[in-house]
Amino acid sequence: MLDQAFQALADPTRRAVVERLCDGPASVSELAKPFSMTLAAVVQHVQVLEACGLVRSEKVGRVRTCQIAPATLRSAERWIAERRGAWERRLDALGEYLAEHPDPAGPAAPAAPGPTHPDQAHPDQAHPDQAHPDQGSIR
Numbered sequence: 001m002l003d004q005a006f007q008a009l010a011d012p013t014r015r016a017v018v019e020r021l022c023d024g025p026a027s028v029s030e031l032a033k034p035f036s037m038t039l040a041a042v043v044q045h046v047q048v049l050e051a052c053g054l055v056r057s058e059k060v061g062r063v064r065t066c067q068i069a070p071a072t073l074r075s076a077e078r079w080i081a082e083r084r085g086a087w088e089r090r091l092d093a094l095g096e097y098l099a100e101h102p103d104p105a106g107p108a109a110p111a112a113p114g115p116t117h118p119d120q121a122h123p124d125q126a127h128p129d130q131a132h133p134d135q136g137s138i139r
Contacts, residue, residue, distance in 0.1 A: 004052035005072050014045050025067040
């Protein structure tokens with residue numbers, strides 16, 4: 001279920017729908033307002049979010065109202081928090097190691113920026129098709 005949730009949230013439209021639903025329940029037509037797509041396309045996005053457990057909806061008459069299903073969001077948040085904690089510990093350990101073992105050569109000097117285009121070359125390194133500024137043009 002978690003894989004499906006992350007896959008669903010990879011789409012910016014579905015992320016926007018989830019963000020909107022975090023403010024409270026909304027009908028599909030309300031969810032569709034900020035998007036330049038058909039109502040049917042928004043319904044498909046909602047169905048993807050329902051299939052992965054991020055959203056649930058209820059149809060009363062002709063109106064389908066959607067709301068967040070918080071359990072899947074909590075699972076995703078827990079998974080991310082566990083990874084974040086592991087990476088923070090690793091980065092802290094790296095920081096401590098680097099503090100205890102400074103580079104004997106000292107900090108590396110930044111590389112001098114070179115020309116990125118032949119027209120930006122130093123005058124002594126003119127492009128072969130161009131004359132040096134101190135030389136006249138031969139025509």
